[in-house]
Amino acid sequence: MNNKRILVIALLAFIAFEAVCQVRGARRRHYRAFHEGTTLVVKHGKPMSNFNERMKEEMERFWTVTPYEFITFEEFQRIRTSDEYSFIILAEIQQRDIPHIFKFMNFVLGDEERHFNRMPDLGSVPLAYRDSEEETYLYKLGAFVRFMNNYAAESGGSDHLGLTRFLNVRDSRVKEYELWLLEDELAPQIRTVEEIQKYYPYPVKIVTREDIQEAIAQQRDDIAFLHKLGPARTVEEGGCWKFIITTEGEVLYSNDHQVQRLEPDALLISDLKRMAR
Numbered sequence: 001m002n003n004k005r006i007l008v009i010a011l012l013a014f015i016a017f018e019a020v021c022q023v024r025g026a027r028r029r030h031y032r033a034f035h036e037g038t039t040l041v042v043k044h045g046k047p048m049s050n051f052n053e054r055m056k057e058e059m060e061r062f063w064t065v066t067p068y069e070f071i072t073f074e075e076f077q078r079i080r081t082s083d084e085y086s087f088i089i090l091a092e093i094q095q096r097d098i099p100h101i102f103k104f105m106n107f108v109l110g111d112e113e114r115h116f117n118r119m120p121d122l123g124s125v126p127l128a129y130r131d132s133e134e135e136t137y138l139y140k141l142g143a144f145v146r147f148m149n150n151y152a153a154e155s156g157g158s159d160h161l162g163l164t165r166f167l168n169v170r171d172s173r174v175k176e177y178e179l180w181l182l183e184d185e186l187a188p189q190i191r192t193v194e195e196i197q198k199y200y201p202y203p204v205k206i207v208t209r210e211d212i213q214e215a216i217a218q219q220r221d222d223i224a225f226l227h228k229l230g231p232a233r234t235v236e237e238g239g240c241w242k243f244i245i246t247t248e249g250e251v252l253y254s255n256d257h258q259v260q261r262l263e264p265d266a267l268l269i270s271d272l273k274r275m276a277r
Helices: 028-036 051-062 073-079 138-153 172-176 209-217 269-276
Strands: 018-021 038-042 068-071 085-095 102-109 125-129 178-182 204-207 223-229 239-246 251-258
Touching: 028 102, 028 138, 038 073, 051 068, 051 138, 073 085, 102 138, 125 223, 138 209, 172 251, 172 269, 178 209, 209 223, 251 269
Parallel strands: 018 085, 038 068, 038 085, 178 204, 178 223
Antiparallel strands: 085 102, 102 125, 223 239, 239 251
């Protein structure tokens, strides 16, 4: 996947801690330490969460680059200063110049400084607004793990994804994939295939979250789907970030807009027109 635009994604954690994050990108020496160590997935601490079970399934299915184990948040706090370990952990992050707090999937190397935002970032990505239900992203975890495994194996050959970076991607290859979309993530005017194809006359299908999860597990290389981060009903206003990605996490399209009455928290007609160019 060298020289490809990609969705850099990682995984996750305890009842997430908060930080104002300025990413410290990992260098080649950090990736060398990563390859020689063990990856530790920090378990989510909420008893009703399905996250840990899903992560165990996806790590077993896709993770090959290092040995891995699952640990508690307390264990993470004790050993986070050692670069013999990399950590996949869910954190609640407020990026600079953005007022809202987001769930980020963070993939970092242990570091003696102890400050989370100084730990070398091996590949992290915004996952959802902080108060979003986990059902909005659990079905995509396999793509995230698959990407992280591939990205780390290549020692970070591409840029990190941030809410204020990696926007305005428009890869013409998006039209070569069958585009799978969820009805509830589409603007009201484009919630059927017929309405969509007025603006985007290429293969498209309205599917369920279960359909996407199964396609990721099957490593389907002929489909792409929407990874959307939006405020929904969790905040009164905010940005909507939209990424069309493959099942291995490559970004084929990205854009954002501020949510308002005529531009809801959804993929818009303007996105379809832009992809169709």
